[in-house]
Every structure is written in C-alpha cells, then in structure tokens.
Amino acid sequence: MCADFPMKYILVTGGVISGIGKGIIASSIGTILKSCGLRVTAIKIDPYINIDAGTFSPYEHGEVFVLNDGGEVDLDLGNYERFLDISLYKDNNITTGKIYQHVINKERHGDYLGKTVQVVPHITDAVQEWVMNQAKVPVDDDKKEPQICVIELGGTIGDIEGMPFVEAFRQFQFKAKRENFCNIHVSLVPQPNATGEQKTKPTQNSVRALRGLGLSPDLIVCRSAKPIEMAVKEKISMFCHVEPEQVIFIHDVSSTYRVPILLEEQGIIKYFKQRLNLPIDDQPSDLLMKWKKMACRYERLLKVCSIALVGKYTKLSDCYASVFKALEHSALAINYKLDLMYIDSTELERSTEAENSVKYHQAWHKLCKADGILVPGGFGIRGTEGKLQAISWARTKKKPFLGVCLGMQLAVVEFARNCLNWEDANSTEFDPDTKNPVVILERSSCLNLCVLHFKVIDMPEHNPGDMGGTMRLGKRRTVFKTENSVLRKLYGDEMFVEERHRHRYEVNPELTHCFEEKGLKFVGHDTEGNRMEIIELENHPYFVGVQFHPEFSSRPMKPSPPYLGLLLAATGTLNAYLQRGCKLSPSDSYSDLSDDSSPEKEFPYSDTS
Incomplete structure (x- = not known):
C-alpha cells in the first residue's frame, strides 16, 4: 500500500452533449488508480435543484440507485460502486438543491453574521467545503481516508445550472494546488454519415468554453463510435493546446469492462504518476489483469x-x-x-x-x-x-x-x-x-x-x-x-x-x-x-x-x-x-x-x- 500523501482530486467534466459516458470513464479512472494500490473514492455532482433522485421518473434520469445509508442517488454512483467495489454514502452525491438548502439553513441560523448571501462566495465555498469533507470519508473496511477523489460534474460545460460548480472548481484548483488537482474533459468526436470524416470542431469549441470559464483540461478524452485516427489526435492536440499524449481515445466497445483497459493502454497510469506525483508503479496490478481477462472472456x-x-x-x-x-x-x-x-x-x-x-x-x-x-x-x-x-x-x-x-x-x-x-x-x-x-x-x-x-x-x-x-x-x-x-x-x-x-x-x-x-x-x-x-x-x-x-x-x-x-x-x-x-x-x-x-x-x- 502506498504511503499517505495530500489528497488528489480528479475532476471529470463533459462537453458537446450529455450522456457521453462520463460516469463510466470516471469509474474506469478510479478502477485503474485502485489497481495501483491507492484508496479511491468518488463524488457525483448533479446540477439539478432536486434534493435527491428519489422523486424522478425513471425516464428522466434512469433508475434511482439506493446506497447502504438509504441515499437515493444518480445511477452513476452505481457505476462507481460496481467498478471500484466500494460502498458510498448519500453525501457522495451533490445536487444544487442540497447545496442551496445547506447555505439557506446556515443563513437562517445566522452563520453569515448579517452578510449578503451570494452565489460567490457562499455557494461556491459550500461546494468546495462539501467536496473536501466528503473526500475524506473512508469507503473501505480498513477505515483509512481515501487518497484519490474522482469528481464527476454532471451535465455539459456551458449549461447555466452548472456555472456555480465550474466557478467553485476554478477557485478550488488553486486551493488544492496544481500537483493535487487534475481536470479530465470528456468530449464527443462525431462522424457524420454524409462524409464519414471524424470532426474535431465540437471538441475544440467545448475546450475553448471550458478555458473561458477558468479550467484547463489536463487530459481530453475523446468519445467516438469508431477508433479515432492519429491525424485527428494530432489536430485536437494542436488546436486544444495539449500534448498528443494528453489526448485519449475511447471508442464504442463490446462492453464497459474494456474501458479501463483502453485507458491503461494509452499510458494513463504513467501520466497520473507524473502529473499528480503519485508513488505508484507504471505497470498495472493483478486487479487490472483480472479486468483484462474478464473483458476477454465476455467477448468470447x-x-x-x-x-x-x-x-x-x-x-x-x-x-x-x-x-x-x-x-x-x-x-x-x-x-x-x-x-x-x-x-x-x-x-x-x-x-x-x-x-x-x-x-x-x-x-x-x-x-x-x-x-x-x-x-x-x-x-x-x-x-x-x-x-x-x-x-x-x-x-x-x-x-x-x-x-x-x-x-x-x-x-x-x-x-x-x-x-x-x-x-x-x-x-x-x-x-x-x-x-x-x-x-x-x-x-x-x-x-x-x-x-x-x-x-x-x-x-x-x-x-x-x-x-x-x-x-x-x-x-x-x-x-x-x-x-x-x-x-x-x-x-x-x-x-x-x-x-x-x-x-x-x-x-x-x-x-x-x-x-x-x-x-x-x-x-x-x-x-x-x-x-x-x-x-x-x-x-x-x-x-x-x-x-x-x-x-x-x-x-x-x-x-x-x-x-x-x-x-x-x-x-x-x-x-x-x-x-x-x-x-x-x-x-x-x-x-x-x-x-x-x-x-x-x-x-x-x-x-x-
């Protein structure tokens, strides 16, 4: 087991369209880091005003996932639990409703000493405080604090309801310091049937919007129906101001069990080791090997x-x-x-x-x-x-x-x-x-x-x-x-x-x-x-x-x-x-x-x- 070090935060954002697979990618990243011997937890942020997912119609957001403590949460927390083999808590799902309720209750109790309560700094501070507190909650039987917190920001960059959370993490990246904070941006690379050409413009625009809000992606994960050509990777690298190795491709695969394997094959362990200064080996552990074998068996x-x-x-x-x-x-x-x-x-x-x-x-x-x-x-x-x-x-x-x-x-x-x-x-x-x-x-x-x-x-x-x-x-x-x-x-x-x-x-x-x-x-x-x-x-x-x-x-x-x-x-x-x-x-x-x-x-x- 790795020695303790400052908490590392990995923020996963999405661009172009919702439902692009951020939850599976966030889960896969957590799985890879857990296979390296790290203690991993996960947080899902949903920008809707509902307190929780309990009253949703299944056609709105899919199933309501239930946690051990009775929390009714987004189905992505189910992905986290299945991939990471951990048990999360209701506070691992943050909604706009929860944050505003928390801030309003504090205001009613007089905690702000008569100040005007605003989105900045009070809502954004509440988001950061919630993330830091929940990231420390143990999820494994050994009761030790996690070392890595993977945070998925629901919705799409540019959505008006997500703006307070983006601003909160713009501030948070400086509070946590660069060596402890990493942003992964998941984007779509469409391939219109009329031309058959993979288009990079939606990704370029999405990254530009993210940078305009104060966050710069460390990794760009490109989702596509078919494997992406090297020329497309180089184009995204050039126009999005990142190195080619910071562009990761995830195409549609036979099963989600393949996603951690695709990420590992593109050097994501080595990248995290350098970017977040993690004391881990470059090679995957037995856990990731089991995932490989399971994926192979599934396909055969x-x-x-x-x-x-x-x-x-x-x-x-x-x-x-x-x-x-x-x-x-x-x-x-x-x-x-x-x-x-x-x-x-x-x-x-x-x-x-x-x-x-x-x-x-x-x-x-x-x-x-x-x-x-x-x-x-x-x-x-x-x-x-x-x-x-x-x-x-x-x-x-x-x-x-x-x-x-x-x-x-x-x-x-x-x-x-x-x-x-x-x-x-x-x-x-x-x-x-x-x-x-x-x-x-x-x-x-x-x-x-x-x-x-x-x-x-x-x-x-x-x-x-x-x-x-x-x-x-x-x-x-x-x-x-x-x-x-x-x-x-x-x-x-x-x-x-x-x-x-x-x-x-x-x-x-x-x-x-x-x-x-x-x-x-x-x-x-x-x-x-x-x-x-x-x-x-x-x-x-x-x-x-x-x-x-x-x-x-x-x-x-x-x-x-x-x-x-x-x-x-x-x-x-x-x-x-x-x-x-x-x-x-x-x-x-x-x-x-x-x-x-x-x-x-x-x-x-x-x-x-």
Whole structure:
C-alpha cells in the first residue's frame, strides 16, 4: 500500500452533449488508480435543484440507485460502486438543491453574521467545503481516508445550472494546488454519415468554453463510435493546446469492462504518476489483469441465456441499469452471454383489443421463449395485470422466476388469486377501496393486525405529505427462518444477509400461514419477524421473490446470489451448483483465467465435466 500523501482530486467534466459516458470513464479512472494500490473514492455532482433522485421518473434520469445509508442517488454512483467495489454514502452525491438548502439553513441560523448571501462566495465555498469533507470519508473496511477523489460534474460545460460548480472548481484548483488537482474533459468526436470524416470542431469549441470559464483540461478524452485516427489526435492536440499524449481515445466497445483497459493502454497510469506525483508503479496490478481477462472472456462467450424482464419502463434501458448489470454479472460468471428481452407489461394484459394487436402476440412470444423471467420493482398500477400474467406463466410452466420488491409482492398476489382462490386479492397500493376486503389500505404503524384479509399493506414509514425519502430505504438485515432454503444456500449458507431496500408496501405477516400451507414459503424476514423478505415456491425449479433490491450490491466479479440463482436455473445448472455446496465464488473463478482461454472452458462450478 502506498504511503499517505495530500489528497488528489480528479475532476471529470463533459462537453458537446450529455450522456457521453462520463460516469463510466470516471469509474474506469478510479478502477485503474485502485489497481495501483491507492484508496479511491468518488463524488457525483448533479446540477439539478432536486434534493435527491428519489422523486424522478425513471425516464428522466434512469433508475434511482439506493446506497447502504438509504441515499437515493444518480445511477452513476452505481457505476462507481460496481467498478471500484466500494460502498458510498448519500453525501457522495451533490445536487444544487442540497447545496442551496445547506447555505439557506446556515443563513437562517445566522452563520453569515448579517452578510449578503451570494452565489460567490457562499455557494461556491459550500461546494468546495462539501467536496473536501466528503473526500475524506473512508469507503473501505480498513477505515483509512481515501487518497484519490474522482469528481464527476454532471451535465455539459456551458449549461447555466452548472456555472456555480465550474466557478467553485476554478477557485478550488488553486486551493488544492496544481500537483493535487487534475481536470479530465470528456468530449464527443462525431462522424457524420454524409462524409464519414471524424470532426474535431465540437471538441475544440467545448475546450475553448471550458478555458473561458477558468479550467484547463489536463487530459481530453475523446468519445467516438469508431477508433479515432492519429491525424485527428494530432489536430485536437494542436488546436486544444495539449500534448498528443494528453489526448485519449475511447471508442464504442463490446462492453464497459474494456474501458479501463483502453485507458491503461494509452499510458494513463504513467501520466497520473507524473502529473499528480503519485508513488505508484507504471505497470498495472493483478486487479487490472483480472479486468483484462474478464473483458476477454465476455467477448468470447458463445452460449446464450435469455431472460425476459417484464416491467413498465422498457423504452429506456437505464431505467433498469442495475438489474441489467446484475444479470450480466451472473451470466458472465457461468460463461453465458446474456440476452435480455425487455417486455412492456401492459402489452401482456389480456383484452379483446390487446389480443388482436401485434404487440400483444410479440410480447407473449418473447415471454414464452425466455429461459427465465424477472419482474423488477416499480410503483403504480399501470402494467400490474401484465406482470401478474407473466408471474402466473412462470409458476404454472415451471419457468425460473425472480421477483424483486414489487415483483415479490405481485407473486404473492398471484398465488392468492390462483392457488388460494382469493379472486380479489390485491395490494392496497392499487385498490384501496376494494369491496371484497381481501386487501385493505392500512396506514397504521401497528403491524399487529387482527384482520386476516390483508395481502400487501402500507409501510409505516410512508408519509403522504412528503414525497421525498418516505420509503423504507437502505441496507437492512434479513434473517433466514429455515436451513432448507435455496437462497440461503446461494448466499453461502449464512444465517442472515444485509441488502438494500426501497419500498413502501409489504406482505401482511398475519397471512403467511395461509400461503405456507399451500407451498409458498416465507423463508426470510426482518430481525423482528414482522416483515416478510423472501419467498420460495416448493416443487419449482426456481421461483424466488425478495423484498429487497439485491441488484444494488452486485459486482462484476461478485454477482448477486438471487440473480446468479436465476441464471443457474435458467441454464439448467442450479442443482449441480447446489450439490457442490456453492463453495466457489465468482471472484475465485476469474483468478485462473488466461487471455487465450477457450470460450468453452467452464468455471469449476458448472455442470459440464
């Protein structure tokens, strides 16, 4: 481990367009520096006025990522956690709303001694203070302070809402001193189909705008669809006033696992060593070698496993970013390429009009041919009947199934309707005024209810007067009730697990005996035994529901056990894996891979002998 030295700050900004991949590049830079033996943390700055991402529609910014401490944050923090294998905190996500709220509270408390509170210096000072304080917060088990802080500034240079943050870092670069501050600017190099020529003018204009605001890029990372020619690199170097080695190219690749490799191959370790005076070796460590081997393996996979994701935000893949990654991690661990089929749950709903539509038949065709079915979390009644249809199909046709959060709740509703013959069973979230009181809205904090006709009840944390942070959020403990649980075995036969939650409703504990008599077992609950956390169906290849969100803790080399179980069952290898005792972890499997490994070479726990 490297000796301690002053904190180093790496600011990642973006130009030309948003959504250019700053988060992946920031994560990759952190991964490379961590592979050099450094302690790395990350901060994401979002210039919107929202306090957090909790109230966003998934179509606005993609999924809401949940942290251990319950913070509802931008999905880029999920990239940081997955790449760096660390756990961050809600204060690692800075928004304009948080900064202004902080400054206004100080003003109300009289902390500014009657001064006129302004953007400069009070807002900009608050940004710098927040960054410096949060950069020191340990993220690893050793509890030591990080040595490198990678800061991603969301949005695009020139956006009016981002101006206070740019000004804050213009000042901050002098406070931190040059040897401790580095700016990486990510820009787009488009290639119009009409000419086929890669254009540098957008990058030139973006760098000029950045310099006009007082920041000069130390590295320019050029994003493009295809590899960039050397002549383009030299042109950007000349017009953007940087050395050729300060221009890095990242073209579209088969997987994001390739991005750290591309950065390392272009000498970024050597550059950081010199620019930030880091006591590190020029050569990558074993960690980066594992990334190389993982990327090679990903590109050589031949066998395919298809999973149907039945949700209602299927038009934008970022809405289920962590779910996709968790499935991908699990598929890679067992040498399969993931074929994720997004199915809009509303298109599965049966009606005379729907059954005559092409989309209805296409959706059902996808569902029927899938190797496994996943129903993720969500809110609202739209599409729930389609999800219930998919769950019923998975249960009756013995298709491997995983229900997450709402997916678990609907699995319980479906079982009640079709196996317990409670025809009107529902969640009070969807039908609070049901005439048949199989499900009833309960807003009491008391869980000791005498009415036995509830199915899914409202969470006591819910506060209808405030939309933000009103759910059961963050890491909570789930205790296994029995040793004879598939999920317990997948978790390494642990007595309990700790996973992240984000929900308002839950299964009524007063009804569990009715389900268990018919074979739907509640094998996990919270520490008090009141909240049902895990369900498993008897006599089924894999029918599992979890109230928590295991996708948030999945890592490329440590896939989430519930998702791994789904992929194992979907490929017909679950029983063999369980018989071997689930002793080999996915991270162990990567350790003995070579770059020339055959795609047919199986991991030790696969069924192929």
